[in-house]
Amino acid sequence: MIVPAQALELEKFLPYRLSVLAQLVSESLHDLYAGRFGLSVPQWRVMAALGRFAPLTASDVGQRIVMDKVAVSRAVAGLMKRGLVERATDLDDRRRASLGLTPKGRTMHAQIVPIALKYEAELYDALSADERLTLNGLCDRLFAHAKLLRNQA
Amino acid sequence: MIVPAQALELEKFLPYRLSVLAQLVSESLHDLYAGRFGLSVPQWRVMAALGRFAPLTASDVGQRIVMDKVAVSRAVAGLMKRGLVERATDLDDRRRASLGLTPKGRTMHAQIVPIALKYEAELYDALSADERLTLNGLCDRLFAHAKLLRNQA
């Protein structure tokens, strides 16, 4: 088999393209809530997880939103200091603690969710309904495959 | 119009999904060259830009690979210290300087490119040829649209 001369054009290189797209989208969204609510991306993600699925332990949160335990711990510390999240030590296993939003946290969560969904909807305006499904399917498969490759290596 | 109760499930939220996918892919790739060649992601990106398009000024590099000038400056400083990149001040405008790979840099670049392309190819194995085109098209349109939204805001 003849191997063509290989060239790498970063602009067409999938890992690079995904990275640039994700960064743009993530920053745009962050701009929408960071100023008003003073949350970092990890803090917002933790709140989103708790807003939907509380009570969760810190590990649960980490698993759910693919964030390592140090990042979760730090985000939670910041959120607790601001009275947005509360913690209750599990009496059966005192290493663990359930986390949840406080009323104040729930209020903030309820304010941010529509902003986030509105941004997502605006983003999706670029695509037809079919294309949205297609994109999500392709992303899912890519993600699963990338995880596979990573575990093999 | 009836507005349904809004809920946000991070796992299905496009900005979040893109971010997690891009991070996984980016880290997987980084693992393939970081150890052996000791490059950070920004350093590798600068080398990739120069390997393909040198000579470029630092600003050119930044525009091409969507990296701010501080990041470019730092990546270049590191690469020059290791003798992978060289700089030549533009005599007509002494604020500028052309950047290019040294022979050593070209050698390293030539070793990394096949690794990167191989990873991309493996990643693409998850998709058919058609799906690859589709994905790229959808990403392009999302990116363009996200930039538009950002500039409006």
Added chain:
DNA sequence: CTGTATTAGTTTCAAATGTAACTATTATGA
């Protein structure tokens, strides 16, 4: 010309992040 604005790029300082070590608690196995 000449003072002001722009542009290219670097440096500085603070904040964010990653890795590894650490504490506290529970599980396990000889």
Added chain:
DNA sequence: TCATAATAGTTACATTTGAAACTAATACAG
């Protein structure tokens, strides 16, 4: 039962990153 291992989460330290201030050179307006 008691020593060892494993788990949940935090802390400490080094590195990276980001924002703003800064230097140096050029452009431009009066």
